[in-house]
Amino acid sequence: MPLSAPVERDPVHVREITCRGFRRRDGLWDIEAHLTDVKSYSFTNDDRGTIAAGEPLHEMWMRLTIDSDYLIHGVEAATDHSPFHICPAVVPHFQRLVGLSIARGFKRAVRERLGGVEGCTHLVELLGPLATTAFQTLAPMLARERSKSSGQKGGPPGSGDTGRPPLLGTCHAFAASSPVVERYWPAYYEPSGGTEGDQE
Numbered sequence: 001m002p003l004s005a006p007v008e009r010d011p012v013h014v015r016e017i018t019c020r021g022f023r024r025r026d027g028l029w030d031i032e033a034h035l036t037d038v039k040s041y042s043f044t045n046d047d048r049g050t051i052a053a054g055e056p057l058h059e060m061w062m063r064l065t066i067d068s069d070y071l072i073h074g075v076e077a078a079t080d081h082s083p084f085h086i087c088p089a090v091v092p093h094f095q096r097l098v099g100l101s102i103a104r105g106f107k108r109a110v111r112e113r114l115g116g117v118e119g120c121t122h123l124v125e126l127l128g129p130l131a132t133t134a135f136q137t138l139a140p141m142l143a144r145e146r147s148k149s150s151g152q153k154g155g156p157p158g159s160g161d162t163g164r165p166p167l168l169g170t171c172h173a174f175a176a177s178s179p180v181v182e183r184y185w186p187a188y189y190e191p192s193g194g195t196e197g198d199q200e
Contacts, residue, residue, distance in 0.1 A: 011040045019129050021137025024065075028073060031134045032063045033126045036081075047085045056081040062094070062126050066134060068142060070102040077123055090120050102131045164188065 015037050022030040037058040045051050059081035065074035075097045079088040096113040100106065107128075114124050165185050167174045174181060176190040 013040070014038050017126065017129055019133035021133050023137075023141065027067070029066050029068070029134070029138060030063055031066065031130050031137060033061070033130050033133070035060045035122055035126055037122075045083055047083065057083060058122050060120070060123050060126065062123060062130060064097070064102075064130055064134065066102065066138075068138060070134060070138070072097050072100050072102065074098065079120070079123070087120060090118075091123075093118055094123065097127075102134050106131060 015035070017033060017035050019031070019033045022032070024030055035058060036056045038054055038056055039051070040053055042050055042052045045057075051057060059079070061076075061078040061080070063074075063076040064072055066072050075094050077091045077094040079091055082088065093114060097110070100109050110124060110127055113119075165174075165181075165188060168176060168181065168185065168188055172178070176188060177192065182189040
């Protein structure tokens, strides 16, 4: 169901983030994001002069190359539009992500390497959607392949695995007390509540 009809209003700002996941021919995966910020009006910028309505104030790109264990093998980042000429100078810092795993503790590790003046607010913000896109890209594909080889039926990613489900406690549907957990992971079902995930 869409949102309710708004009161009369005028457009001011649009932020768009597009994320895409790709399976590479060499066995790795590319997860890419593109961010733009545009205004509905023209304005003056000290470094760029006039920024016209519809021209990006921010335009950034990022590609993470990861393996099937979510380990980052390569990073590419680019800043095509920014409010200050100095902004693209921070792009090389994002190589610090190589060797990290997009798993528990990823946000904390990003803050340690790229927090504050060591990073770019907008490129760092892209890492959240990129991590989610990585999971959405890999997990269903890998689960399908495991199901084909084992003859198991479908379910959420990890539902055929042994051990604590990685999705347990990560959202409302995967709360230990939910009917979804009862269906797919009955050994971890807790009617009275249960474990909450650590997203840090």
